[in-house]
Amino acid sequence: MCYIGHRRFLPASNKRRRDKKNFDGTVDMREPLTPKSGNKILADVDMFSNSRKCKSREDKQGWKKKSVFFKLPYWSKLKLRHNIDIMHVVKNVTESLIATLFNIKNKTKDTWKSRKDLMDKDLKKNLHLQPDDNSFIMPMACYHLTKEEKRKILELLPLSIRGCLTKEVRLVLYELSKCFQKLCTRSMYLDVLEEQEAKIVLILCMLERIFPPSFFDIMVHLLIHFPYEAKIVGPPQYRWMFPFERKMGTLKGYVKKKARPEGCIDERYIDKECQNFCSISHKVELEEENSDNVNERHEKQFASWLHQRLNSWPQLFHTQSCEKNRKTQNSGVVVQGVHGENITDFYGILQEVLEIENLGENKRVLVFKCNWFMVGDKKGLSIDKESKVRSVNTSKKWYIDQPYILASQAKQDFYAPNLKLGKNWYVVQSSAPRALYVVNVTMEEVHQEQEAHLNLTVDLNMDQLSLTRDNVPLEVVDALTIALHDITQKTCTKATTSRTRARS
Structure with a gap:
C-alpha cells in the first residue's frame, strides 16, 4: 500500500496541482484532508459493537470497529487521541532512504517490481524496463549512487551527500533533514510550526516527483502530521521513545544468561544502585578539603554542589589528542x-x-x-x-x-x-547538547538556535529534473522472472475476484 497524492495539501494556486507530466498523469484539485473531531468519529463508529471487526462490505467511513477507548467519557473530546512516535518514523524513513540511495538488495524501495508498476501506470517513462533479448534492462535512477560515491559517503548524512548525486536530489534531502531538525528542537513557536507545516507538503511532493510509489509507505506519509501534533501537544522531545529505548538498551546489556534475563537485569540494576549510593563523592571531596564537620557541611552544601555539577554536564569537551583513536568527536x-x-x-x-x-x-x-x-x-x-x-x-x-x-x-x-x-x-x-533546554528566551533567539543546526534556503523548483543517471551500471532482470510474476499476479487477482463474488 502506497501513500501518495500529497499535492492535495498544496495551496489551490500552486502550479504543481496541474502538473500531469511529472506526477501521476492527472490534475489534482482535491480539497486537503482535515482531521476529524472526536464527536464525528464517534458518530461514524457508533454502528459497531465495541472491539468487534465488521465483515460486511457496506460503507463504514473507513472504520472496521469501534475502539474500546470510546467508553471513556472524555475520549471523544480529546483533540489528539494518539501520538505518533517521531523516533521510529525518523529511523524507518532514514533506513528506507539510505537503502534506496545505495541500492541495497532486499531493502531498497526501487526494485524491478516498482519499475513494472510505473509501466502499468504509464508514469516516469525514462525509468521503464527496457527489453533486451531474453532479459530487461533496468535504467539507474537519479537518486542511485555510483560506486565511487558510495566510498565517499560517511555516516553523517546529509552533509556527506553534498559531493554526490544531482543537484535536485540533494536539495530535497537537505530540506528533509532541515525539517527533521526543526521539528525536533526543544523550543517551538507557532509561526515556525506553520512554516514547517507548509514546507513538509512541498517536500513530500518533490519526493513523489523523484522516488517510485513504493517508497511512500505509511512512515513517510506520517511526516505530514508532525507539525499539527506539535501545535496541539508541544515539542516531540517530551513524547518520543528515545529515552525509553536507550534505557532498554542499557537493561538488555545487563543480560548475561539468556535463560534468566529478568534475574540478570534485577541483579545488575541493584548492583548499579548500590554503587551509586555507596560512592558518596561529595563527602570524599569535603574530607579532602577538611575533615572537620563533614556531615554538617555536606547537608548545607550538597544541594548547591549538585546543582553546579548538573549544570556542568550538558557540554563535554575533549582535547584533540584525547580523541585521537576514538570514533566520537568532542573537541x-x-x-x-x-x-x-x-x-x-x-x-x-x-x-x-x-x-x-x-x-x-x-x-x-x-x-x-x-x-x-x-x-x-x-x-x-x-x-x-x-x-x-x-x-x-x-x-x-x-x-x-x-x-x-x-x-x-x-x-x-x-x-x-x-x-x-x-x-x-x-x-x-x-x-x-542533549540535556540542555532553552528557557526564558526571546523568539529571535529561538530562531537563531534552530537555524544554527543546518541553515538551508534552497529552491525546490525541479521542472528540469532528469530521472536517470548515465554513470551508474545498469541492472539486468531476467524476462522469465517478470513473466512468472505477471502470471502469479493475474492468478491472485482472479482468486480475489471469485471470493468477492462468492461473498456477494
Whole structure:
C-alpha cells in the first residue's frame, strides 16, 4: 500500500496541482484532508459493537470497529487521541532512504517490481524496463549512487551527500533533514510550526516527483502530521521513545544468561544502585578539603554542589589528542567574537584545558587553549551557494598569539569532511547538547538556535529534473522472472475476484 497524492495539501494556486507530466498523469484539485473531531468519529463508529471487526462490505467511513477507548467519557473530546512516535518514523524513513540511495538488495524501495508498476501506470517513462533479448534492462535512477560515491559517503548524512548525486536530489534531502531538525528542537513557536507545516507538503511532493510509489509507505506519509501534533501537544522531545529505548538498551546489556534475563537485569540494576549510593563523592571531596564537620557541611552544601555539577554536564569537551583513536568527536569549539566591526563566529579545536587557581580567594577558573581556524576570508571560510552550509579550512590558522578563552564562553560544534572541496576542508555542524533546554528566551533567539543546526534556503523548483543517471551500471532482470510474476499476479487477482463474488 502506497501513500501518495500529497499535492492535495498544496495551496489551490500552486502550479504543481496541474502538473500531469511529472506526477501521476492527472490534475489534482482535491480539497486537503482535515482531521476529524472526536464527536464525528464517534458518530461514524457508533454502528459497531465495541472491539468487534465488521465483515460486511457496506460503507463504514473507513472504520472496521469501534475502539474500546470510546467508553471513556472524555475520549471523544480529546483533540489528539494518539501520538505518533517521531523516533521510529525518523529511523524507518532514514533506513528506507539510505537503502534506496545505495541500492541495497532486499531493502531498497526501487526494485524491478516498482519499475513494472510505473509501466502499468504509464508514469516516469525514462525509468521503464527496457527489453533486451531474453532479459530487461533496468535504467539507474537519479537518486542511485555510483560506486565511487558510495566510498565517499560517511555516516553523517546529509552533509556527506553534498559531493554526490544531482543537484535536485540533494536539495530535497537537505530540506528533509532541515525539517527533521526543526521539528525536533526543544523550543517551538507557532509561526515556525506553520512554516514547517507548509514546507513538509512541498517536500513530500518533490519526493513523489523523484522516488517510485513504493517508497511512500505509511512512515513517510506520517511526516505530514508532525507539525499539527506539535501545535496541539508541544515539542516531540517530551513524547518520543528515545529515552525509553536507550534505557532498554542499557537493561538488555545487563543480560548475561539468556535463560534468566529478568534475574540478570534485577541483579545488575541493584548492583548499579548500590554503587551509586555507596560512592558518596561529595563527602570524599569535603574530607579532602577538611575533615572537620563533614556531615554538617555536606547537608548545607550538597544541594548547591549538585546543582553546579548538573549544570556542568550538558557540554563535554575533549582535547584533540584525547580523541585521537576514538570514533566520537568532542573537541570542536565555537565562540562568538568581534573581528573588525563585525560579530563573527570563531571555529577551532581544543588543545588543552587549564585550571587557574586564585590562592588568595580559593577560586578556580577553567581556560581552554585552542587552535583557531581563519574565517576572515574566502581562503579560510566557504559558504556553499546551494545549501548555505559553512566549511572551514583547517590548514589556515588564526590568532595564534591569542589561543585562550574561558570555558564558559565555549560552545560545541562538529567537523565533517567536505567531500566537495576536498582535503583540509571540513563542514561545520552545530548541535545543542542533549540535556540542555532553552528557557526564558526571546523568539529571535529561538530562531537563531534552530537555524544554527543546518541553515538551508534552497529552491525546490525541479521542472528540469532528469530521472536517470548515465554513470551508474545498469541492472539486468531476467524476462522469465517478470513473466512468472505477471502470471502469479493475474492468478491472485482472479482468486480475489471469485471470493468477492462468492461473498456477494
